[in-house]
Amino acid sequence: MRQIVLLVLLFCFAQAYEYNKLLLRTQSSLYPKLIVMDRKLSSHINDRRIDLYILVTSIDWLYGRYIKEQLDKLFPKGVGGYILRTKVVNFSTFLADKEKSADAIYLLKAKEEILEKVAKKIEGKNIYSFTYEKEDLLFGFLFNVSIEKEVVIYINKRVLLRNDFEFMPELYQMARFIEP
């Protein structure tokens, strides 16, 4: 009987995600630098200010805030001559917003349908997109940094070609391409 109760409890309680803080730290350090490696950045951003939104579900709000604190601490003076403004935004708020308010987005975990909607919303709009999870690139996002045997930068080739980006050639040497 106890085992049955235990199993029921196990499935009832299944709801949470524990992010890897070192991976978050690594991604936070690298993602803003990847943005400024685009030679056409100035044509996408007119006000010399990069608005980077950290997209979270409400349950991950504290992780969003943790990433924002990390980014603000790491780039207090901006990056590559650009001011970096970070904001934690709920996925639903972002999807409801009709305007293009973000220059870049950093996506934490979310359900597949939400990720598909976000990918569709930013498609072809020259928005730099970064994911926590490498597999989420396949929904239509541009960059992921992953810890494998060593730290690896992944680029979604399809997203790269569908936007007007022109990254510095050195980046292509360092990164690996994912072709959905």
Add this chain to the structure above:
Amino acid sequence: MVQRIAIVATVSLTLFANPLSESLKKDLQTFSHIADISKENEFFQPHIVSIYRGYELEKLGVQTLQDALWLVPGVDIYSNNLGAIYPVFRGSNPITFGQTKLFIDGVLVNNLFGDHYTQYMQMPIELIKRIEVVRGPGSKSEGVNAYAGSIYITTYAENFGEFECNKVFVKRGSQLFRGGGFYTNHHLGELKLYTEFYYQQDDKSVYSGPDMLYTGYLGEVNKPLAKAGEAPLWLKNYSFAMTMSLGGFKLQVRDNRYKHGMGFGVSYLLPPKNDYYLMPNRYMEMSYQKDLAKVWHLELKSGVRHDSLSMDTHYAPAGLVVPSPFDPDRIVVYKEGMYGFFQAKQSTIYAKAYLGYKGWSRHEVVFGARGSKERTYGVTTITTDKTGQSGQLVDYSESFPFLDPKAKRVSSIFFLSDTFEYSRDLTFYYGINLERNTQSDYIFNPRFSMVYQIDTANIFKASYAKSQRNPSWQELFTINNITKVGNPHLRPERVHALEASFIHRFGADDFVQASIFFLRNKNLIDNINLEHKYLNRKDQNLYGFELELSKMVDAYTKLYANYSFVDGRNSCGTPLANIAKHMAKGYLLRQLTPNLSVSLLARYVGDKHRFSFDTRKPLRGYTTCDLGLSYAFDNGLHLRFSAKNIFDATIKYPSPPYTYIEDYSAMKGRAFIFSMVWGL
């Protein structure tokens, strides 16, 4: 398109050296190095390893290192007659210590007397950043022979900016448990200073008995003296640690004072409540490391460790009748029982030199040596007059000590290894340890392993390793004791291990790992014989498998679970005793709001069969379940509540044959702990 990009990139790179790309390249190298140190790339390590992170364990209501080790696949927790807790890996000789090694921030902390680390099993989880548990002897600890497994604790002295620099915590719980501690990190230019402190105490006891006298081991005349009652398992423990680093220099100091109730009695006779053993463990290690000419890496280490065991106990009841230890034909009646104060002080001095070379393409060669001198420098034995002529205390430290006062061992280990990256996906690791010590001649222990990354999601590892466990002081040098008889002629236990593991990664943190192992143990040591003398008695084969899963069930749902199976036979053809063949463990978390989480943690440990000559029924398995609640305030304060063993399961550790008929109880029903943790 990709080809075009690559051509443009190559041409451009020859013309420009962009500071942005240089910065990016440097970051990639730095974080790859950090990932290597902090074992974030655990799946690519050349051994079978499970890694647990302190911040996640805290949320689960895990309180101590012991709680955390209970989660590891293939690891079971045992207790000896003093109530000293130790982990047993894959059923490897569960009736002796010394099977595993514990390293704290790279420092080996096993004490010399029992070659165990009981005094660290209650280390609060709030001070542990990461626990790496390597199963099997395949660990890459050059200069130390890992045997059944090794545990690497990393404290928050390692800080790459992903955690708070300071933390304070206080706790209250059942059986008058109270504790608290802190750690701080300070930087002054290049000088880094980490300090850590904790104190904890409780009034734990468990009902136990009747004790060994009931078995008639000391004669029918003593049988009525057998007692049952509360076995004292209370604890008073504090620890202070400091790590100071400047450039390549590092100084690590730790002082752990561990005082514990006498548990089930030094002679398996139930002791009074206030009897205790004291097991301080202090060490200081200095190290220096430097990269030379880009291809050489030099590391020098030296340290000293002092540990001792003191016991203050009434170890036999009033009226005990036994033969005189000086004249077996004469019977002595101890009218007021027997009291004893026993103390053995040990010291270990060691030094290690290590040189790494990366000058050959795709190779990383490491070689070096470790030397140590272990010795006893003080033995005190004060007991009730053993002649029975008076009830006075007599100092037998010179005439009848409980441990050889001249116990000593000098060891040297030479090691050589190479990591050969055959291709980006295939890496070989091979090496040898060559050890010699006072008790044994040169022993050659080779290791070989390979890690093959089939694709970005799948990894295969295989290894062969040979290793040894040197007998502990207790096994070698205990004298003048009727329940434990040391044997200075013991040979080291040996193991040949074959292991293979397949890992499938679902995502950044999700994986399934399946491992199989075969262990051939030789010269196993135990004292289960009529004389209670430690002997190299038998060989045995162990085999089994472990499954480990960490998976997001949906976008927010994480499940961690593992199952392990072990079986085997010893050289007499009899099945293995005191081992749970089946174990399953797992945990789940639910984040009710961004601030509030609930956790559920469960463990199943299967039945344990007895030795063939032990007529008791098998020890029944158990399932325990813990619940945890955690609330995080926006200012960094965390309030946590943990309920242990919510179904009030009976958890017992096996007692040796012919001692306590009933096994050792682990805890008294449910337990509750409330903690307040503030990270800054």
